[in-house]
């Protein structure tokens with residue numbers, strides 16, 4: 001149920017919750033998701049690939065396994081000619097997440113996102129969105145999830161529908177906004193105000209995910225943290241966004257026709273930058289600290305360790321002292337080798 005007494009509330013009470021997302025982006029890089037549509041067809045076509053990525057994030061310290069139902073809604077499946085597999089895909093996604101979560105005591109989240117159908121000036125679209133969320137989250141509730149993550153919401157109106165559907169199913173909801181604009185949702189609500197409204201409507205967690213990198217999400221999340229009473233989430237993309245290009249969509253590189261979404265690599269944050277973000281977000285009082293599109297398990301492990309944890313994948317965390325040139329044995333190397341590696345000893 002919502003509020004106190006839920007598994008989610010209990011976990012939040014224990015301290016910072018570490019989230020890991022960006023499944024669609026990562027599985028696209030691995031050859032299991034088609035860019036453009038970004039429908040998580042791998043859930044039914046290559047379930048082992050999805051399970052593996054869940055497990056990598058779990059081993060890296062993620063506290064939540066998010067069912068890969070991002071864009072697995074009726075509108076998107078129709079677009080790729082797989083509408084008949086909608087229920088199977090949604091149920092399977094939750095089963096895969098549950099299976100891996102059980103290996104490490106993680107929570108399981110059902111997931112819905114922006115639909116690209118909602119239009120605040122057309123009430124009929126709200127009904128369409130509600131029907132899509134109701135079937136997706138109905139199957140998620142049936143398969144067993146601890147809470148819902150409704151994310152990358154461009155419209156407050158659409159986010160509120162997801163929240164209502166979650167509440168009707170008795171599931172706590174984390175509702176996060178996309179922030180492609182400088183200050184407002186696409187239906188004209190200041191991001192901070194939109195989070196306050198979501199909190200007032202009973203969201204368990206409100207905040208931001210995707211679009212912005214750590215540098216441009218932190219100032220905004222700080223203002224949200226000051227203004228809302230409930231738990232707050234921040235899940236940036238691991239890209240070096242700037243004041244001039246505050247979102248990954250707005251990043252530009254010389255000689256590159258389009259950076260987003262397929263040529264973002266040169267802007268990638270290192271694991272150290274994401275570790276710094278995790279600490280900064282926690283110190284601001286952010287309760288759910290995570291990462292979105294572009295995430296790799298190495299980022300998540302660095303974030304977990306920066307938050308003071310030792311996780312299963314820590315067994316293989318770097319020990320640069322063992323490196324033949326950069327480590328303790330460097331003194332045995334020729335001067336020329338050290339010079340070539342730019343090592344000063």
Ligand SMILES: [Zn+2]
Pocket residue numbers: 022209210211237292293
């Ligand atoms: Zn994302």
